Amino acid sequence: MISNMQMVYIAAPLSCLIPAIVAGLFGRKIGRTMTHTITIAGVALASMLSLVVLNDVYSGGFFNGVVYVWGSSGGFPFEIGFLIDKLSATMMVVVTLVSLMVHIYTIGYMRDDPGYQRFFSYISLFTFAMLMLVMSNNFLQLFFGWEAVGLVSYLLIGFWYDRESAIFANLKAFLVNRVGDLGFLLGIAAVFMYFGTLDYSAVFATAASKQNITMEIIPGQEWALMTVISILLFIGAMGKSAQVPLHVWLPDSMEGPTPISALIHAATMVTAGIFMVARMSPLFELSETALNFVMIIGSLTALLMALVAIVQNDIKRVVAYSTLSQLGYMTVALGASAYSAAIFHLGTHAFFKALLFLAAGSVIIAMHHEQDMRKMGGLKNWMPWTYITAVVGSLALAGIPPFSGFFSKDAIIEAVHASQLPAAGFAYFAVTAGVFLTAFYAFRLLFMTFHGKPRMDEHTLHHVKESPMTVTLPLMLLAIPSLIIGAVYMEPMLFGGFFGKSIFVLPEHDVLKIVGQTFEGKTGLGLLGSFIYHALHPGPLWLAVAGIVLAWFLYIERPDVPKLIKQRMGLIYNILDKKYWFDEFNQFVFAQGARKIGNQLWLKGDVSTIDNFFVNGSAKVVNYISRVIRHVQSGYVYHYAFVMIIGLFLFMTFFLPVK
Numbered sequence: 001m002i003s004n005m006q007m008v009y010i011a012a013p014l015s016c017l018i019p020a021i022v023a024g025l026f027g028r029k030i031g032r033t034m035t036h037t038i039t040i041a042g043v044a045l046a047s048m049l050s051l052v053v054l055n056d057v058y059s060g061g062f063f064n065g066v067v068y069v070w071g072s073s074g075g076f077p078f079e080i081g082f083l084i085d086k087l088s089a090t091m092m093v094v095v096t097l098v099s100l101m102v103h104i105y106t107i108g109y110m111r112d113d114p115g116y117q118r119f120f121s122y123i124s125l126f127t128f129a130m131l132m133l134v135m136s137n138n139f140l141q142l143f144f145g146w147e148a149v150g151l152v153s154y155l156l157i158g159f160w161y162d163r164e165s166a167i168f169a170n171l172k173a174f175l176v177n178r179v180g181d182l183g184f185l186l187g188i189a190a191v192f193m194y195f196g197t198l199d200y201s202a203v204f205a206t207a208a209s210k211q212n213i214t215m216e217i218i219p220g221q222e223w224a225l226m227t228v229i230s231i232l233l234f235i236g237a238m239g240k241s242a243q244v245p246l247h248v249w250l251p252d253s254m255e256g257p258t259p260i261s262a263l264i265h266a267a268t269m270v271t272a273g274i275f276m277v278a279r280m281s282p283l284f285e286l287s288e289t290a291l292n293f294v295m296i297i298g299s300l301t302a303l304l305m306a307l308v309a310i311v312q313n314d315i316k317r318v319v320a321y322s323t324l325s326q327l328g329y330m331t332v333a334l335g336a337s338a339y340s341a342a343i344f345h346l347g348t349h350a351f352f353k354a355l356l357f358l359a360a361g362s363v364i365i366a367m368h369h370e371q372d373m374r375k376m377g378g379l380k381n382w383m384p385w386t387y388i389t390a391v392v393g394s395l396a397l398a399g400i401p402p403f404s405g406f407f408s409k410d411a412i413i414e415a416v417h418a419s420q421l422p423a424a425g426f427a428y429f430a431v432t433a434g435v436f437l438t439a440f441y442a443f444r445l446l447f448m449t450f451h452g453k454p455r456m457d458e459h460t461l462h463h464v465k466e467s468p469m470t471v472t473l474p475l476m477l478l479a480i481p482s483l484i485i486g487a488v489y490m491e492p493m494l495f496g497g498f499f500g501k502s503i504f505v506l507p508e509h510d511v512l513k514i515v516g517q518t519f520e521g522k523t524g525l526g527l528l529g530s531f532i533y534h535a536l537h538p539g540p541l542w543l544a545v546a547g548i549v550l551a552w553f554l555y556i557e558r559p560d561v562p563k564l565i566k567q568r569m570g571l572i573y574n575i576l577d578k579k580y581w582f583d584e585f586n587q588f589v590f591a592q593g594a595r596k597i598g599n600q601l602w603l604k605g606d607v608s609t610i611d612n613f614f615v616n617g618s619a620k621v622v623n624y625i626s627r628v629i630r631h632v633q634s635g636y637v638y639h640y641a642f643v644m645i646i647g648l649f650l651f652m653t654f655f656l657p658v659k
Contacts, residue, residue, distance in 0.1 A: 005053075005056060005061065005063065005084075006063065006065075006067075008049050008052055008053060008056075009053065009063065009067075009082050009084055009135065010067060011045070011049055012046045012049040012050060012053070012092065012096075012131060012135075013046070013128050013131040013132055013135065014128075015042045015043070015045040015046045015049070016042050016043055016046050016124050016125070016127040016128035016131065017124075017125065017128040018042065019038040019039040019041070019042035019043075019124050020039065020042075020121050020122075020124035020125035020128060021121075022038060023035045023038065023039050023117055023118075023120050023121035023124065024117075024118065024121035024122075024125070027116075027117025027118065027120070027121060028117065032116050032117060035116070035117040035120050035121075036103070036106070036107050036116075036120055039103060039120040039121070039123075039124040040100070040103045040104060042124060043096060043099050043100045043103050043124060043127055044100055046096045046099075046127065046131070047093070047096040047097050047099075047100050050089070050092035050093045050095075050096045050097075051093060053084060053089045053092060053093075054089040054090065054092070054093050056089075057084060057085060057086050057089040058086070058089075061084070062084065062085055063082060063083070063084040064081075064082070064083045064084070064085075064137050064200075064201060065081060065082065065137070066079045066080070066081040066137075067079075067080050067081055067082055068080040078140060079138060079140070079141070080141055081136070081137040081138055081141065081199075082135045082136070082137055083135065083136065083137035083200060083201075084135065085499075085500065085501070085502040086498060086499045086500050086502045087275075087278065087279065087343065087499050087502035087503060088134050088135050088502075090343065090347065090499075091134040091271075091275055091343075092131060092134060092135065094346070094347050094350050095127065095130050095131060095134065095268055096127065096131070098262075098263070098268070098350050098351065098354045098478075099123070099126075099127040099130075099263060099268070101354060101358070101474040101477060101478055102123060102259045102260075102262050102263045102354070102358070102474070103120070103123060103124075104470060104473065104474050105259055105262075105358050105361070105470065105471055105474040105475075106119065106120065106123065106259045107470040108365075108467060108468045108469075108470035108471035109257065109258060109259055109361055109365065109471060110257060110259070113257075115159060115160075118159075119156075119159060119257065119259075119260075122152055122155055122156050122159070122260075123156070123259065123260065123263060125152050126149060126152040126153070126156065126260075126263060126268065126269075127268070128148075129145055129148035129149045129151075129152055130145065130149055130268045130269070130272070131145075132144065132145040132148065133145025133146060133148075133149060133272055133275075134272075134275055137199065137200050137201070138198045138199050138200060139188045139191060139192075139198040139200070139203075140188075140198050142276070143184070143185070143188060145272075146181070146184065146236070146240070146272065146276075147181070149240075149268065149269045149272060150174065150177050150181070150240070150269070153170075153173060153253070153260075153264055153269050154170045154171075154173060154174045155170070156170075156256050156257075156260040156263075156264070157169050157170035157173050157252075157253045157255060157256040157260070157264075158170030158171075158255075158256070159256050159257055159260070160255070160256075160257070163255065165255050166255040166256065168252070168255075169249075169252040169253055169254075169255040169256070170253075170255075170256075172248070172249050172252055173249035173250075173252070173253055176239060176246055176248060176249040176586075177239045177240065177246075177249065178239075179239060179246060180235055180236045180237070180238050180239015180240060180246050181236055181239060182235075183231075183232045183233075183234075183235025183236050183238075183239075184232065184233060184235065184236025184237075184239075185236075186232045187229050187230075187231075187232030187233035187235070187236065188233075190225070190228060190229045190232060191203055191229060194210060194213065194225060194229075195210075200279070203282075203283075204282040204283070204504070207226070207282050207283055207286060208286065210225055210226070211224075211225075211226055211286045212224075213225040213226075215228060224287060224289070226283060226286040226287040226290070227287040227289045227290050229283060230280070230283050230284045230286075230287045230290035231287075231289075231290050231293055233276065233277070233280055233283070234273075234277060234284075234290065234293070234294055234297075236273065236276070237272075237273025237274070237276055237277055237331075238273065238297065239273070240269060240270065240272045240273040240276075241270050241271065241272065241273030241274055241327050241330075241331065242270055242301075242323075242324055242327060243273075243297050243298065243301045243327065243328070243331055244297060244300045244301045244304060244305075244582075245582060247301060247305065247324055247582075248582050248583055248586055250270065250320060250323065250324060251317055251320045251321060251324075251579075253320070254314070254316040254317055254320050258316065258357060258358070258360065258361030258364060259358070259361065261316060261319075261320070261357050261361075262353075262354045262357035262358050262361070263354075270323060270327055271327075271330075271346050271350070274327070274330045274331065274334065274342055274343070274346050275343070275346070277294070277331075277334045277339075277342075278334065278339040278342060278343055278503060279502075281337075281339050281503050281504045281505065282504040284334070284337075285337065285504055285505060285506045285509060288421060291335050291336075291337065291421060291423075291509075292335065292421055292422055292423040293335075294331060294334050294335035295331075295332055295334075295335025295336060295416075295419075295421060295423040295424065295427045296335075296423050296426065296427070297331060297335075298327075298328045298329070298330070298331025298332035298333075298334070298335055298427070299328065299332055299423070299426055299427040299429075299430035299431070300328070300430070301324060301325065301327065301328030301331065302325050302326075302328025302329050302331075302332060302430050302431055302434045303325075303328070303430040303433060303434055303437075304580065305321050305322075305324035305325040305328060306321070306322075306325040306433075306434045306437035306438055306441065307437060307576055308321050308576050308579050308580075309321035309322055309325065309437070309441040310437060310440055310441045310444065310576070311573060311576045311577050312441075313372055313373050313374055314371045314372060314373070315360045315363060315364070315371050315372075315373050315376075315445060315449060316357070316360055316364075316371055318373075318441060318444075318445045319353070319356050319357055319360055319445070321441075322353070322356075322397065322438070322441065322442070323353060325434060325437075325438065326345070326349050326353065326397075326438075328430075328434075329345060329409060329412050329431055329434065330342040330345050330346055330349075330412075332412060332416055332427050332430070332431055333345065333412045333415060333416070335421070335423065335427070336412075336415050336416050336418075336419040336421065336424065336427070336511055337419070337505050337506070337509035337510065337511060338411070338412065338415035338416075338419075338511050338512050339499075339503045339505065340493055340494055340498065340499055340503060340512060341408065341411045341412050341415050341494060341512060342412070343493070343499070343503075344407075344408045344411065344489065344490070344493045344494060345405075345408035345409060345411075345412060347408075347485065347489070347493075348396070348404035348405055348407070348408040348481075348482075348485055348486050349405070349408070351396075351404065351478050351481040351482045351485060352392075352393045352396035352397055352403075352404060352405055352478075352482040353393075353397070354478055355389060355390075355392065355393040355396075355475060355478040355479060355482050356390065356393040356394070356397065358471070358474055358475055358478065359386050359389055359390040359393060359475055361471070362383065362386040362467040362471050362472065362475065363376065363379060363383070363386060363449060365467050365471065366379065366382070366383055366386075366464050366465060366466070366467060367456065367460060367464070368460055368463070370456070370460065373445065373448040373449055374448070374455065375455050375456050375457075376448060376449045376450075376454075376455060376456060377448065377449070377450075377451070377452045377453055377454050377455040377456070378450070378451065378452055378453055378454040379449055379450045379454075379464065380450040380451065382464045382465055382466065383450075383464070383465075383466045383467070384466065385466060385467075385472045385475065385476065386466065386467060386472065386475065387450045388479075389472075389475040389476060389478070389479045390446060390449075390450065391446065392479040392482050392483055393478075393479070393482055394442040394443055394445070394446045396482045396483070396486075397438060397442045398438055398439035398442045398443065398544045398547065398548060399435060399438070399439070399540065399541070399544050400439075400541070400544060400545075400548075401531075401532050401535055401541070402483075402484075402486070402487050402532070403482065403483055403486065404481065404482055404483065404484070404485045404486030404487070405482075405486065406486060406535070406541075407486035407487060407490040407531060408486055408490075409435070409540075410531060410535060410540060410541075411490070411494050411512075411515065411531075412431060413428070413431050413432060413435070413540055414515045414518075415511040415512055415515055416428045416431055416511075418511040418514040418515055418518075419509075419511050420508075432540060432543065433543075435540040435543045435544050435547070436543040436544065436546060436547045437547065438544070438547065439543070439544040439545070439546075439547030439548050439551070440547035440548070440550055440551050441551075442547075442551075443547070443548045443551035443552065444551045444554075444555055446551075447551055447552065447555040447556050448555055451555070451556055452555070452556060452559065487528060490527070490528060490531065491527050491528060494512055494515075494516070495512065495513075495515075495516040495527060519531060519534065
């Protein structure tokens with residue numbers, strides 16, 4: 001008997017899937033208005049159901065069970081099952097609320113696009129895939145959701161398929177993610193090999209008993225099983241969550257329409273890897289090697305991508321590299337065992353980053369699809385609502401209290417500072433330096449776009465105006481959680497056991513407990529007040545303020561100075577502008593290398609071996625033998641009699657038994 005709450009669990013993803021199918025198959029027949037009505041209604045229903053689920057879970061509800069068995073092989077069942085706990089319920093709310101805002105925003109942004117119905121079908125399907133991923137209770141369903149979001153993101157990045165750059169970008173995203181997914185699939189295979197099951201609860205329950213098991217990847221070198229599984233799973237996260245060096249696909253994904261940039265980069269696809277590692281905390285906690293590896297990769301991503309963001313001039317690419325850097329912060333938190341801080345920053349980042357992407361889209365609409373910030377300026381006079389919401393998003397991104405980004409980012413920095421892992425020293429430097437860089441590039445974008453003198457041509461300037469309500473309303477709604485959600489949820493999520501048993505942390509790795517004890521009762525203002533009070537002392541907050549002041553000086557007070565800096569520091573600028581040549585390296589080594597290997601396999605394997613040796617070679621052998629044998633077919637009776645005598649002689653000699 002299916003309970004009422006189980007019906008709610010099933011209805012949440014189906015309310016996105018069914019409208020996606022209807023819009024995709026019958027969009028032209030039902031028209032634009034009906035298409036966006038049913039898809040928005042579906043995602044709105046999923047949002048409400050997700051809030052119901054969160055309330056139920058927060059009240060003590062829990063579900064872990066099979067919904068449907070869709071196949072069996074060798075006695076092993078392939079199941080669709082849900083694990084509904086505080087972690088999955090939180091992700092459901094974040095995903096559906098941001099997706100709802102993106103759906104509404106799409107009405108205004110895509111109103112003149114001929115692929116209007118197709119786009120709504122894709123984003124609704126994308127939301128369904130993400131829900132199936134975060135609600136899964138087994139590795140098989142996790143992999144299904146994992147691949148489904150990758151497939152739909154491929155369709156969305158290349159939505160404008162008549163653009164060569166869009167096709168290149170979606171193919172790049174697809175192939176780079178396949179690299180990560182290979183590691184992910186190998187990790188799942190290792191889990192099945194050693195645990196004999198793909199069910200989360202069964203794997204987590206017996207993980208500690210397998211901590212001392214080793215395996216040989218290279219003969220003679222033993223690796224701890226938990227280290228191998230954790231690193232392989234994290235390689236999958238490196239692809240989905242765009243960590244160095246598998247980050248190269250994400251900036252190019254800006255070729256897709258702005259709404260999907262917000263959806264992919266804010267709350268869905270790129271956060272799948274963060275969620276997965278947090279879900280797998282019972283495995284990662286058993287390998288300090290894996291935790292150090294995660295922390296180093298996150299640190300490099302946070303620092304290197306923030307540096308690249310400061311030289312970008314495309315408004316969407318600035319926000320894209322910002323996403324890479326913030327994902328690095330989340331990954332560092334995972335490596336420090338501050339899983340709750342990672343998910344907390346995932347949630348706050350989802351709202352303020354979606355806000356910034358949609359604000360950038362609003363600017364792009366007003367600028368007739370111009371994205372170069374050097375051709376903008378002074379837009380706050382024509383676009384007040386977009387400007388105000390962009391300020392809120394920028395302050396949250398920069399980590400200025402009381403905006404949401406301050407609490408989640410500061411918690412990560414403090415957690416890394418409290419960590420005793422060897423990689424924590426470099427990680428602390430990276431995330432602290434990143435605070436200054438983040439504030440600088442966030443307000444560089446704000447000042448270049450909205451302040452100063454207008455730098456666009458007269459025709460564009462004459463037609464600049466505020467975006468329609470379907471565009472600005474989601475901005476206003478996203479600005480609210482960007483402002484308050486950090487202060488509201490900081491204490492319960494970080495120190496109040498909000499996630500309960502959803503996240504497992506060994507006592508010796510519990511850095512958030514150390515941070516909480518450090519601040520608790522320190523000022524008599526509570527944890528929230530202590531956080532803000534602590535920020536007023538020399539530390540990350542003042543680095544953020546310094547970044548804002550430097551951006552103001554360079555782009556408002558002395559806009560001539562950046563050109564001088566570029567000339568004086570040409571080498572460093574060129575390194576950052578070329579993005580450390582990651583793209584060129586991938587193109588030369590992997591893309592061209594794969595093509596060259598393919599060409600050699602074709603020439604040596606297909607042409608030389610298969611065609612020339614086996615196919616044509618066998619034909620040549622038959623031809624040669626037939627040319628020899630045809631001489632026997634002379635037409636003379638005595639030739640045939642001679643052959644018969646020879647044959648009879650051979651038969652009698654070799655086959656008749658000797659007595």
